[in-house]
Amino acid sequence: MNCLYAKILDDLYYIGANDRQTTLFENMWPLPEGVSYNAYLIRDEKTALLDTVRINKVDGFVNKVLEVLDGRKLDYLVIHHMEPDHSGCITDILKLFPDLIFVGNKKTKSMLYDFLELTPDDDKFIEVKDGDVLDLGKRQLQFVMTPMVHWPESMVSYEPNDKVLFSQDIFGGFGTVDGAIFDDQADYNIFRSETRRYYSNIVGKYSMMAVKAIEKVKQLDINIICPVHGFVWRENPQTIIDDYEKWANYEVEDGVVIVYGSMYGNTEGMADHLATFLAKEGVKNIKVFDVSKTHASYILNEIWKYKGLILGSATYDNSVYPNMYNLLNVLKYNKIKNHVLGIFGSYGWSGGAVKDLKAFAETGKFDVLETVVEARGTMHKEEEEQLRLLAKEMAEKLKEK
Numbered sequence: 001m002n003c004l005y006a007k008i009l010d011d012l013y014y015i016g017a018n019d020r021q022t023t024l025f026e027n028m029w030p031l032p033e034g035v036s037y038n039a040y041l042i043r044d045e046k047t048a049l050l051d052t053v054r055i056n057k058v059d060g061f062v063n064k065v066l067e068v069l070d071g072r073k074l075d076y077l078v079i080h081h082m083e084p085d086h087s088g089c090i091t092d093i094l095k096l097f098p099d100l101i102f103v104g105n106k107k108t109k110s111m112l113y114d115f116l117e118l119t120p121d122d123d124k125f126i127e128v129k130d131g132d133v134l135d136l137g138k139r140q141l142q143f144v145m146t147p148m149v150h151w152p153e154s155m156v157s158y159e160p161n162d163k164v165l166f167s168q169d170i171f172g173g174f175g176t177v178d179g180a181i182f183d184d185q186a187d188y189n190i191f192r193s194e195t196r197r198y199y200s201n202i203v204g205k206y207s208m209m210a211v212k213a214i215e216k217v218k219q220l221d222i223n224i225i226c227p228v229h230g231f232v233w234r235e236n237p238q239t240i241i242d243d244y245e246k247w248a249n250y251e252v253e254d255g256v257v258i259v260y261g262s263m264y265g266n267t268e269g270m271a272d273h274l275a276t277f278l279a280k281e282g283v284k285n286i287k288v289f290d291v292s293k294t295h296a297s298y299i300l301n302e303i304w305k306y307k308g309l310i311l312g313s314a315t316y317d318n319s320v321y322p323n324m325y326n327l328l329n330v331l332k333y334n335k336i337k338n339h340v341l342g343i344f345g346s347y348g349w350s351g352g353a354v355k356d357l358k359a360f361a362e363t364g365k366f367d368v369l370e371t372v373v374e375a376r377g378t379m380h381k382e383e384e385e386q387l388r389l390l391a392k393e394m395a396e397k398l399k400e401k
Contacts, residue, residue: 003053003060004036005068006181006232008224009162011043012139014232015064017057018176025174029201029297033194034176037085038228040166041068042159045137048076048103050157050166051228055088062092073097076126076134078141079104080168081154082111086228091116101126103134105145107153128155144220146170146213150206156217163223170213171240172229174198184235192243195230197301199247204304205334210248214241247304250338254398255285256308259299261292261321261353266346266378267314270387273379274310274344277391283308283398291323296330303331308394309339309366311357315347320356328360337365340397342390344373369393 006014020034037053039061047069053061065074074097079087082104090112094100102112102125109125112118126134134141134157141157148154149170157166173195180186188195203210218241225233225240233240256278262268268290275286287302303309313324320328341361345353354374361368371390375383 003057003064004177004181005064008040008226008232008234009164012162012164013041013043013068014181014226015039015041015061015068016177016181017053017061018178019054019057020176021056025202030295031174033174035174036177036229038226038230038232039086040226041065042136042139043069043072044139046075046135047072048078048134048136048141049074049093050078050226051080051086051168052089052093054085058089058092061089062096065093066096074100076101076103076136078134078157079108079112080156080166081151081228082108082115083151083169084115086168087115091118094118100124103128105129105143105153105155111153141166144216146209146216148206148209149213150203156213158217158220160221163221165217165220165222165225165237167217167225167227169203169228170210170217171225171233171244172198172227173231175230177231181232182235183231183233183239186231188231188239191230193301195240195243196247196304197297198229199244200300200304200334201297204247204300207248207250207335210244214245214248217241252307252338253285253305254283255287255306256283256310256394256398257299257302257306258286258288258310258312259291259324259327260289260312261314261324262290263314263316263321266375267312267344270344270346270373270375270379270383271312273384274312274387274391277388278394281391281395283395291321291327296327299327300330300334303336303339307338307340308342308398310342310344310390310394311360312344313353313357314345315351315353318350318352320353324353325356332360332363335364339366340369340394341366342369342371342394344387344390346375346377346379348377367397369397
């Protein structure tokens with residue numbers, strides 16, 4: 001199988017693979033643009049491989065590692081993160097280099113057994129903590145612990161000689177690297193949405209820990225960022241740092257996401273009227289999603305971007321529409337905050353959806369709009385006027401700073 005390769009600096013190499021076959025990341029989040037798995041190899045007085053790739057890319061990866069080593073043995077395998085898309089080839093590398101020494105933290109060692117049934121002896125595992133340094137010769141790796149971004153053993157390393165940050169999942173993104181391995185070879189604006197979708201889907205629920213991790217790495221003098229997904233940032237690393245800092249702090253832009261669940265069109269009609277009223281109030285960025293048609297992954301991505309969120313649901317068996325219920329769960333465990341929230345819905349003979357949406361609002365850190373609109377059957381003139389008022393309240397909140 002093919003594997004990607006690039007020289008980053010003298011004796012520092014990118015070795016990675018594009019995955020266009022896997023349809024769901026973590027068997028949950030869609031990958032229409034694929035994903036890349038990135039690893040790195042340092043050839044110094046000692047050699048070090050930094051992470052591996054997913055097992056479905058093992059053949060090409062192992063062959064490229066051997067090619068870059070050019071007859072040398074592998075001294076160290078540094079494990080920044082044990083998730084299988086980065087640890088998948090560890091046993092294959094170990095078979096080739098049985099004398100290599102693992103480098104990781106205390107939790108990494110236990111996970112080597114949990115996931116791969118490996119129990120390296122103490123002389124075959126270097127346990128590192130915050131600030132510890134691995135000397136490779138001309139280069140050194142300084143380790144920084146970043147727990148729960150997004151697994152408990154997660155850590156990054158920094159090479160001070162060339163000011164390179166090996167950032168594991170931090171500063172990564174969805175999407176394959178299509179020819180452009182480095183940020184200066186592509187227009188990042190094309191990839192920003194998929195990068196934010198990666199953040200919101202994978203890292204977002206741990207944003208408090210991400211903020212702490214970013215504060216740590218911001219103390220370093222960084223020229224290059226080498227993440228395990230997406231571009232190698234060699235020209236404008238501050239761009240991805242700024243984006244991640246913004247997303248981790250729940251900084252939002254003016255705009256409104258309307259998400260509705262509708263069976264026969266009554267709630268959908270309310271959503272369309274609401275969007276029209278928002279536009280008349282001067283709101284420029286309006287996104288409308290049918291929760292039954294659009295995967296929660298994409299809805300969450302847009303919610304992470306915009307300040308306004310309006311949820312509408314038909315009543316289904318005296319409760320919120322099932323597909324809306326699933327979205328509410330996604331929003332709950334991602335701990336969405338810093339949003340203005342509006343609520344509307346419809347019902348046939350008895351209500352329930354709006355009641356459930358109100359209950360959801362109480363579980364989060366939302367600025368909830370006063371007007372709540374609920375129609376019995378189709379929308380009537382009274383509900384139309386209430387939707388107009390709801391739009392006005394939302395527009396006014398967006399103007400507040």
